[in-house]
Amino acid sequence: MNTENKILQDKLVIKSKTDNLSKVREFITSLAQNCGLKNQDIQKIVLAVDEACTNVIKHAYNYSPEGEIIIQTKCLSDKFIVSITDKGNHFDPNLVPEPNLQLFQKEKKKGGLGIFLMRKLMDEVYYRNISNEQNQVELVKYF
Amino acid sequence: MAEFNVATRVQGGVKIIDLKGYLDAHTAPDLEKTFNRLIEEKNYKVIVNFEELKYISSAGLGVFMAYIETMRENSGDIKFAKMKDDIYNIFDLLGFPVLYEFFKEEKDALEKFNLKL
Numbered sequence: 001m002n003t004e005n006k007i008l009q010d011k012l013v014i015k016s017k018t019d020n021l022s023k024v025r026e027f028i029t030s031l032a033q034n035c036g037l038k039n040q041d042i043q044k045i046v047l048a049v050d051e052a053c054t055n056v057i058k059h060a061y062n063y064s065p066e067g068e069i070i071i072q073t074k075c076l077s078d079k080f081i082v083s084i085t086d087k088g089n090h091f092d093p094n095l096v097p098e099p100n101l102q103l104f105q106k107e108k109k110k111g112g113l114g115i116f117l118m119r120k121l122m123d124e125v126y127y128r129n130i131s132n133e134q135n136q137v138e139l140v141k142y143f
Numbered sequence: 144m145a146e147f148n149v150a151t152r153v154q155g156g157v158k159i160i161d162l163k164g165y166l167d168a169h170t171a172p173d174l175e176k177t178f179n180r181l182i183e184e185k186n187y188k189v190i191v192n193f194e195e196l197k198y199i200s201s202a203g204l205g206v207f208m209a210y211i212e213t214m215r216e217n218s219g220d221i222k223f224a225k226m227k228d229d230i231y232n233i234f235d236l237l238g239f240p241v242l243y244e245f246f247k248e249e250k251d252a253l254e255k256f257n258l259k260l
Contacts, residue, residue, distance in 0.1 A: 018169035110205035
């Protein structure tokens with residue numbers, strides 16, 4: 001763990017393509033390891049960030065590969081924070097219903113699980129609109 | 144790019160799908176293609192072997208959610224076998240164990256299919 005109060009921060013910028021997801025996972029794994037998180041927590045954070053980026057690619061940029069996604073991490077003394085920022089379509093997570101697996105299965109749906117999973121995996125999840133029409137998701141995991 | 148491979152084989156009238164590597168939003172379409180092909184060939188009894196799968200995101204779980212009903216409507220099913228704990232935990236978080244059958248070994252899933260014959 002980062003015992004001093006120094007903030008360790010890092011940043012990755014990718015284009016909105018699903019083949020970049022593996023790059024995102026490697027980046028988060030390495031930063032979370034450096035921050036001293038347990039393996040079990042690292043797996044959860046990596047999956048939550050993958051879900052957040054997948055949502056940006058699918059919904060904010062509608063699969064257009066030219067969009068930009070900025071992933072930033074912060075290693076603090078008590079928590080690890082990941083923010084995912086995009087300039088795509090605004091997205092209101094409150095409009096996404098809780099998944100009903102039985103119903104989704106009957107409807108042969110293949111999506112709708114990501115946001116719920118992110119909330120289950122992380123301690124805190126925040127959605128914000130920030131300046132320059134940017135959307136940001138912030139994921140927090142406490143040690 | 145994520146490494147992923149999907150292969151199929153037949154065992155006692157049941158199609159087995161072997162998954163290997165990383166199943167995410169990038170690779171999930173490969174698994175969808177496999178399911179589409181099985182349905183075209185009228186193969187509705189499917190066991191998915193997870194032994195060599197290292198990673199899954201909700202895009203991967205969504206494939207099973209999208210296809211299981213078609214299999215069950217045709218007297219088949221999608222049964223899961225040899226899943227590691229960390230992968231199972233994700234299925235569990237989303238409530239899959241209530242609606243899907245998980246088996247330690249492939250032969251146990253196979254036996255379950257044969258019981259119904």
